[in-house]
Amino acid sequence: MLKIIKGSDVRHLDSLHIQRKGISSLLLMENAALGFAEWFNSQSYLGNERVAVFCGAGNNGGDGFAIARLLSKLGWKVTLFTCFEPGTLLSPDAKSNFDLVPSAVRLQSWKEFNPSSFDVLIDAYLGVGLKGELRKEAKDIIQAINSFQGQVLSVDVPSGLPSDSNCSWECVRASHTLTFAFPKLALLFPENAQFTGELVVIDIGIEDSELMEIDSDYFFLQKKDVPNYHRKFNRFAHKGDFGKILLVAGSKGKMGAAYLSAKSALRTGSGLVTCLIPESERFIIQSSLPETMVVFEDQVDYSKFDAIGVGPGLGIDSVEVLEKVLDNYSSPMVLDADALTILSKHKNLIKKVPKGSILTPHLSEFERLFGKTDSHLERLKIAKEFCLHYSLNVLIKGANSVICLVDGRQIFNSSGSRFMATAGSGDVLTGMLTSFLGQGYSPEQALICGVFQHGLAGEIAGKEKLRSTIASDILEAIPETFKQLSIS
Numbered sequence: 001m002l003k004i005i006k007g008s009d010v011r012h013l014d015s016l017h018i019q020r021k022g023i024s025s026l027l028l029m030e031n032a033a034l035g036f037a038e039w040f041n042s043q044s045y046l047g048n049e050r051v052a053v054f055c056g057a058g059n060n061g062g063d064g065f066a067i068a069r070l071l072s073k074l075g076w077k078v079t080l081f082t083c084f085e086p087g088t089l090l091s092p093d094a095k096s097n098f099d100l101v102p103s104a105v106r107l108q109s110w111k112e113f114n115p116s117s118f119d120v121l122i123d124a125y126l127g128v129g130l131k132g133e134l135r136k137e138a139k140d141i142i143q144a145i146n147s148f149q150g151q152v153l154s155v156d157v158p159s160g161l162p163s164d165s166n167c168s169w170e171c172v173r174a175s176h177t178l179t180f181a182f183p184k185l186a187l188l189f190p191e192n193a194q195f196t197g198e199l200v201v202i203d204i205g206i207e208d209s210e211l212m213e214i215d216s217d218y219f220f221l222q223k224k225d226v227p228n229y230h231r232k233f234n235r236f237a238h239k240g241d242f243g244k245i246l247l248v249a250g251s252k253g254k255m256g257a258a259y260l261s262a263k264s265a266l267r268t269g270s271g272l273v274t275c276l277i278p279e280s281e282r283f284i285i286q287s288s289l290p291e292t293m294v295v296f297e298d299q300v301d302y303s304k305f306d307a308i309g310v311g312p313g314l315g316i317d318s319v320e321v322l323e324k325v326l327d328n329y330s331s332p333m334v335l336d337a338d339a340l341t342i343l344s345k346h347k348n349l350i351k352k353v354p355k356g357s358i359l360t361p362h363l364s365e366f367e368r369l370f371g372k373t374d375s376h377l378e379r380l381k382i383a384k385e386f387c388l389h390y391s392l393n394v395l396i397k398g399a400n401s402v403i404c405l406v407d408g409r410q411i412f413n414s415s416g417s418r419f420m421a422t423a424g425s426g427d428v429l430t431g432m433l434t435s436f437l438g439q440g441y442s443p444e445q446a447l448i449c450g451v452f453q454h455g456l457a458g459e460i461a462g463k464e465k466l467r468s469t470i471a472s473d474i475l476e477a478i479p480e481t482f483k484q485l486s487i488s
């Protein structure tokens with residue numbers, strides 16, 4: 001799994017990589033520029049676009065010089081805008097690439113930039129070497145870039161954005177950010193989405209194991225990582241091996257939540273799914289989902305279940321229902337939706353939640369549980385302290401949901417799409433997580449497989465249905481996620 005290290009550690013990473021592979025730093029810069037050019041080529045640009053490349057005096061600018069050369073060689077009409085005064089000392093690798101810029105590339109100062117003369121803008125002005133507050137001229141250059149109406153492709157980070165924190169100033173507003181080796185932390189914060197645009201990670205040959213040598217608790221989960229976290233079942237596996245789970249979900253008017261969680265759990269592979277629901281609502285589940293069983297509050301033996309998921313559609317007044325589950329079950333469970341709202345109003349119940357359990361708040365639920373926060377960085381800190389203190393896992397939901405583990409590691413998910421922002425998609429996730437727990441997955445395995453596959457299912461459904469995607473489409477795409485990951 002990719003580790004997310006600090007921007008200030010990137011130089012150290014580079015020198016480790018350069019030593020190990022016996023390559024020059026210039027070749028590493030060339031790999032970055034080649035990766036960018038390859039991505040650019042794979043997009044539907046027509047070949048007659050006029051490309052503006054803004055370059056600074058550091059290595060981010062160096063990437064820009066190399067990109068300008070490569071795109072020019074590929075036939076694009078490139079103009080390079082220097083964002084430094086004549087006579088400025090360039091970083092050594094930037095200087096080497098500046099000297100290699102072919103004559104077919106026009107050179108101008110950023111002050112001469114006319115936005116209407118270009119179709120695409122590449123922002124290689126400032127990267128992870130940004131220090132302190134933006135200088136006055138940097139603000140003017142960023143404003144000039146932001147006056148451009150077409151696509152803005154930022155190299156490594158949108159210029160002006162600090163790599164690991166937030167800022168109070170205006171940064172480049174990119175349509176895409178093509179970041180090298182690993183996503184810089186600030187690119188994963190919701191408050192920076194306005195600057196980052198779509199995020200693309202470009203492989204420049206640095207291996208996961210090289211990143212592992214640098215200290216950090218942040219990770220980035222990608223498709224290639226997931227199969228290793230799955231359990232394998234042999235040909236004698238019976239439905240008991242795939243787990244008996246209980247979903248404590250649904251109330252009058254909210255039975256859809258129970259239905260969605262239960263069906264998702266079945267699609268994720270659960271052997272037996274039982275719903276604990278109000279007796280008056282039993283017909284809804286029994287007739288819509290014959291594969292599930294239902295039980296009512298006075299008849300349930302919690303201890304016979306391999307995993308329990310509580311909360312979707314439960315109703316925020318169901319305090320006793322939640323308390324009874326917590327008093328009668330000691331293995332890790334999943335707590336979502338109304339169960340989280342109840343916990344936030346009855347904080348004394350938190351210590352009853354079994355160690356290793358998974359809490360899945362979206363941002364409002366997070367705020368209800370932990371109070372108002374100013375930034376994602378603050379949320380991550382609060383979640384980490386909570387996880388360590390209570391030995392609980394927290395999933396902060398949203399784009400790039402963050403899996404916060406009991407030992408303090410925090411894993412950002414890469415799958416998902418904006419079309420998942422629809423009623424019931426969280427209920428689908430609760431079903432999936434509970435299902436994996438019931439199949440004998442550890443909470444960490446359940447989170448990694450469940451969160452990634454839920455996002456992937458959302459991507460699959462969204463590709464077909466765009467903003468018409470509904471939660472049922474997401475759950476019906478679960479089988480395709482197993483196929484794509486080759487999990488039988």
Ligand SMILES: NC(=O)C1=CN([C@@H]2O[C@H](COP(=O)(O)OP(=O)(O)OC[C@H]3O[C@@H](n4cnc5c(N)ncnc54)[C@H](O)[C@@H]3O)[C@@H](O)[C@H]2O)[C@@H](O)CC1
Nearest residue numbers: 029057058059060126127128129130131133134135138156
């Ligand atoms: N392993 C990697 O990730 C690689 C990174 N490379 C590139 O190298 C970049 C980092 O290069 P550098 O360390 O040279 O740094 P940058 O090029 O990001 O920044 C240095 C420049 O920013 C200016 N600057 C710094 N703080 C400023 C402020 N507050 N206001 C205005 N200007 C300011 C400096 O005067 C200098 O010109 C990465 O972002 C990436 O683009 C690639 O070349 C190769 C591989």
Ligand SMILES: Nc1ncnc2c1ncn2[C@@H]1O[C@H](COP(=O)(O)OP(=O)(O)O)[C@@H](O)[C@H]1O
Nearest residue numbers: 362398399416417418420421423424425426427
């Ligand atoms: N813009 C987005 N990009 C990626 N995933 C998203 C986005 N918006 C929502 N999601 C995902 O959809 C799910 C929504 O969950 P939740 O807010 O609990 O929905 P509900 O309460 O309607 O079931 C979460 O897993 C979240 O990560």
Ligand SMILES: [K+]
Nearest residue numbers: 123126157159
């Ligand atoms: K940049």
